[in-house]
Amino acid sequence: MSCICPLSWYYFLNKGLAMSHTLTLLLDKPVLIAAIFIMGIGGTFQYGFNISVMTSPSIFIKELVNATCIQRYGKSLELWEVNLIWSIVVSIFSIGGLLGSLCAGRLASAYGRKKCLQLNNLIAIVAAVMMMLSKTAMSFEMIMVARLLYGINAGVGLTVHTTYMVECCPKRLRGMVGVSVATFVSIGKLFGQLLGISELLGTEKLWPWLLGSCGVAALLQLATLPLLPESPRYLLLDQGDRQGCEKAIRKLWGNKDHSVEVDEMLGEHASMKGVRNHTVLQLIMDRSVRWQLLTVLVTFSTLQWCGINAVYLYSFEVFQTAGIPTYQLRHAALGTGLCELSTSLACFMLVESSGRRLLLYRGYFCMTVTLGLLTLTLYLQTVVSWMPYCSMVLIFIFIFFFCSGPAGVTAPLPGEIFNQSFRSASFTIAFTLNWLGLFLLGLLFPLIVENLDYFCFLIFLVFCFLTGLFVWYNVPETKNRTIMEITAEYVKMHPTKESSDREMTMPKSSDINACAATKL
Known part of the structure; x- marks a missing residue:
């Protein structure tokens, strides 16, 4: 026990120092x-x-x-x-x-x-x-x-x-x-x-x-x-304007030496020589980025089907059962909004020290457990007098896990796992899935609730659990890694002939004097 405490203090001290350093940057x-x-x-x-x-x-x-x-x-x-x-x-x-x-x-x-x-x-x-x-x-x-x-x-x-x-x-x-x-x-x-x-x-x-x-x-x-300024990557990789890119970087990041970052962009630019921006169809048909595409399809589909909207819907019913007057339900709902915002701000501070992959699979697994417990407490709320208060707590816990992981990490994910030629198409697919999910949820959710009532959470539980497993086994960490390093990690986890051939033709970071990524 005497060994565990110093190790715990050391862990949290490192986390705090890493967060402080990132915030200073x-x-x-x-x-x-x-x-x-x-x-x-x-x-x-x-x-x-x-x-x-x-x-x-x-x-x-x-x-x-x-x-x-x-x-x-x-x-x-x-x-x-x-x-x-x-x-x-x-x-x-x-x-x-x-x-x-x-x-x-x-x-x-x-x-x-x-x-x-x-x-x-x-x-x-x-x-x-x-x-x-x-x-x-x-x-x-x-x-x-x-x-x-x-x-x-x-x-x-x-x-x-x-x-x-x-x-x-x-x-x-x-x-x-x-x-x-x-x-x-x-x-x-x-x-x-x-x-x-x-x-x-x-x-x-x-x-x-x-x-x-x-x-x-x-x-x-x-x-x-x-x-x-305009996006530095857009200026360099899409417009071929290196001078404009460097000027934009100096404006955004200050007048310090940013040659390493520029070299990394040039390495990506070299790997894209003669390659135009891919269309959505070309992205779908390209076997070398199949697992990146699957990552986008799974994570963005689950973003709407994880149960967050169902939790917000049932929050009114739970608050009312717990004794909050009807005319004050709007004010009580502000509590869920404040919980979401405060958790998102906490994720903003911690994401660089925790890593994206960890936040994703931990968030979905914890949401799975919370949905199971919430279904149980809603089932028992008419039997046990204090059960609605447990449901209230679980609602806030669910919002906490959603906002501290999937909500914050998923949106920028396509920009991290695809290079510039695929980036626009990947974001188009990602947010098209998001809007389709929102539309279908609005269309089907009333029918689901009408037939299943609070047992509808079991459907969302399955989505969360399966997505957590997918991220655990199939998605690499992206923290502090260049796009070429992330692509190489995908190839290592899911080797295919096309991706291996492409990896062999890509210039290495060492060839352009780019520094290897380091972990905090």
């Missing part, structure tokens, strides 16, 4: 910090905000739908008709997101990351104006169109924001900066919940302003984007 790069906030506010913030913001004004929008039909046709709609229109209003956001994701990679490659986001913000501003005018115009169709435009904006923003941040940070900060993508999703969800309470914009008079507030975030990003 980030604080030395003020423009990179500014890029995190500028990209986030008009990127994944919009995605998170639009997911959570529709809960509060739902009753007012349904009233508008009915009032519009009475005014136009002199007929009051039946309840099922109102609910059908409402479901279209909610789900059309996912359709827009899917359209945005499908075209985001091509637009980002053709026009650059910055210009693509500038055009994207104009879409959000148009949608915000339509939302604010919808009640005055007595037109629920304007809300539908605006939700579709918001979806396109979120689909493009989710893809390009992630791509830009992965390409703009040094490998020692890649995990921390990648987690910031998920952190802004959490911030967006929290703002949607917060602004939607009745004391702020969640009222019959102000709800159009609530739905139009996305325009403010778009205006902020549009005004501040000119302060940032």
Whole structure:
């Protein structure tokens, strides 16, 4: 026992020192910090905000739908008709997101990351104006169109924001900066919940302003984007502009010597000589990156089917059973949003010392156990008086494990495991899966709940467990490794003739004086 304690202290001391060193590296790069906030506010913030913001004004929008039909046709709609229109209003956001994701990679490659986001913000501003005018115009169709435009904006923003941040940070900060993508999703969800309470914009008079507030975030990003350089990797690997790349790196990372990072990019550039950006079909057909593609397919599919949305849905029922009054459920839901945000911030601090692979499989295995216990406590909540309190605790524990692992690590993963020629196509596939999952979940989840009730968590339990196993056996660690080293690790774990041939023709890091990656 006397030996274990010093070892434990030594372990946590090393973790603390590593985290402190990584944080110091980030604080030395003020423009990179500014890029995190500028990209986030008009990127994944919009995605998170639009997911959570529709809960509060739902009753007012349904009233508008009915009032519009009475005014136009002199007929009051039946309840099922109102609910059908409402479901279209909610789900059309996912359709827009899917359209945005499908075209985001091509637009980002053709026009650059910055210009693509500038055009994207104009879409959000148009949608915000339509939302604010919808009640005055007595037109629920304007809300539908605006939700579709918001979806396109979120689909493009989710893809390009992630791509830009992965390409703009040094490998020692890649995990921390990648987690910031998920952190802004959490911030967006929290703002949607917060602004939607009745004391702020969640009222019959102000709800159009609530739905139009996305325009403010778009205006902020549009005004501040000119302060940032274009992605260094895009400039070098897509445009062949080494001078522009070095200038962008100096602006983002400071005026220190960054020759090692530039050499690593040049090594990747040399391996891509004469290779154009691959299309989605070419990526799917290329056998040499089959396991990288499988990694994206599995992790991004499970991101929506891990049960996080089901947990949020049942949180209202659990809180109510635990004795929280109905009129305070919105305020109680803020607790889940704060839990998600605080955990995401903790993951932001710890990801560089823990490693991505560990956070992924540990998160999914712990979520598996938590879902099993949550199913049991929900089954027993009418039998044992104090069981709803256990369910409340398990809800927060589940959110903690989700946000401390899969939520933060998954989004930037395609940018870490694919080289530049595959990167746009991989992000397109990844976020297309995300939007398809969100749409199908919205379509099928009510039916699943109606038939299985809280036993629906067992379906999500299976997804979490199988994904944890897949990551454990098939995904290498990416922390502090270059793309060539990660590719070589995939080849080592899953050797194929095509990937072995490609590995033999790739230039080695030593040939371009790049330093080998080291572990913290």
